[in-house]
Amino acid sequence: MFELDLRSRKPIYEQLVDKLKELIINEILKPDEQLPSVRTLAQELTINPNTIQKAYRELETQGFIYSQQGKGSFVNPNNESRDAGKVNSIKTELEKLILEALYLGVKAEELIQLIENLNASKGGGDSND
Amino acid sequence: MFELDLRSRKPIYEQLVDKLKELIINEILKPDEQLPSVRTLAQELTINPNTIQKAYRELETQGFIYSQQGKGSFVNPNNESRDAGKVNSIKTELEKLILEALYLGVKAEELIQLIENLNASKGGGDSND
DNA sequence: CTAAGTGTATTACTAATCTTAATACAGTTA
DNA sequence: TAACTGTATTAAGATTAGTAATACACTTAG
Incomplete structure (x- = not known):
């Protein structure tokens, strides 16, 4: 299910978070779909269950998943209103990166094109990155 | 010159990097302008010179500054061609954030507006964030 | 109720990072 | 030469991050 780089400087749990986020955003993991249990996934990846749990x-x-004790962890159906704070922090991060990109000579049109491409492929299934 | 949060979880040197990057990008620090010396700034901020040097x-x-032994550290005039690798890594980060924003319900138009606003204020001096 | 599955919490050990400190070296400039 | 620059090294302490082992709590199927 995942390929982890155990030798990477990037922590395992962070790699897991990124991959799962990607799967959720690209709707490969559907809303309310159950994720593998911490122990199952830990066995599969040969790492400690606590590391999975941390992820x-x-x-x-x-806000990407919800967990219920005794039942499991599931993809959070994305109601596009609950995350005002998160949206704001993402916008702040975006501003920093956009300013840096503009500073380095990337044209605004190019960035806009990037958004439009990503927006077009949204919901269109998987992406190749 | 700066306000640091010594109690923050964010390392001091990283706070410094962020603030200085911001000043450079917003052209408050001009190309080839000399930065405070490591020892001066260290005294000013009551922190260790090594921390400044790390920043x-x-x-x-x-690529934001250049240093010359014996002379000082200076803002790097931004020749918009040298940073192909950096531009690519920024684009990758941007893609992740944009996808996440779109997933959370932010409209593409809103993101485009964000870019246009930032681009319009570019070179127009300081920003209020 | 029992068994086997789920997530959760606590604790501990190890490793890495951050900050400071004390020196020393090297180049520039007046 | 003196006083300023950046740079490098080493060491110490503190904090944080990552991983692991174990126990606890809830849910579901029988």
């Missing part, structure tokens, strides 16, 4: 907790904090 | 080294690695 799941982070995803829950960020 | 300066990071800024130099990222």
Whole structure:
């Protein structure tokens, strides 16, 4: 299900968070779909269950999944209103990166094109990155 | 010159890097303008010179400043061609954030507006964030 | 109720990072 | 030469991050 780089400087749990976020955003994991249990996934990836749990907790904090004790962890159906704070922090990050890109000579049109491409492929299934 | 949060989880040198990048991008620090010396700034902020140096080294690695032994550290005039690798990594980061924003319900138009606003204010002096 | 599955919490050990400090070296400039 | 620059090294302490082992709590199927 995942390919992890155990030798990377990037923590395992962070790699997990990124990959799962990607799967959720690209709707490969559907709303309310159950994720693998912490122990199952831990066995599969040959890492510690706590590491999985740390990733799941982070995803829950960020609002991408919800967990129920005894039942499992599931993809959070994305109601586009609950995340005002998160949207704001993302916008702040975006501003920083956009300013940096503009400073380095990237044209505004190019950035706009980037958005339009990503927006067009949204919901169109998987992406190749 | 700066306000640092010594109690923050964010390392001091990283706070410095961010602030200086901002000043450079917004052209408050002009090309070839000399930065405060590591020792001066260290005294001013009551922190260790090594911490300043770490920030300066990071800024130099990222291409925002250049340093000359015996002379000082200076804002790097931004020739908009040298940073192909950096531009690419910024674009990758942007893609991730844009996808996440779109997923959370932010409209593409809103993001485009964001870019246009930032682009319009570019070179127009300071910003209020 | 029991068994086997789920998530959760606590604790501990290890490793890495951050900050400071004390020196020393090297180049520039007046 | 003196006083300023950046740079490098080493070491120490503190904090944080990552991983692991274990126990607890809830849910579901029988």
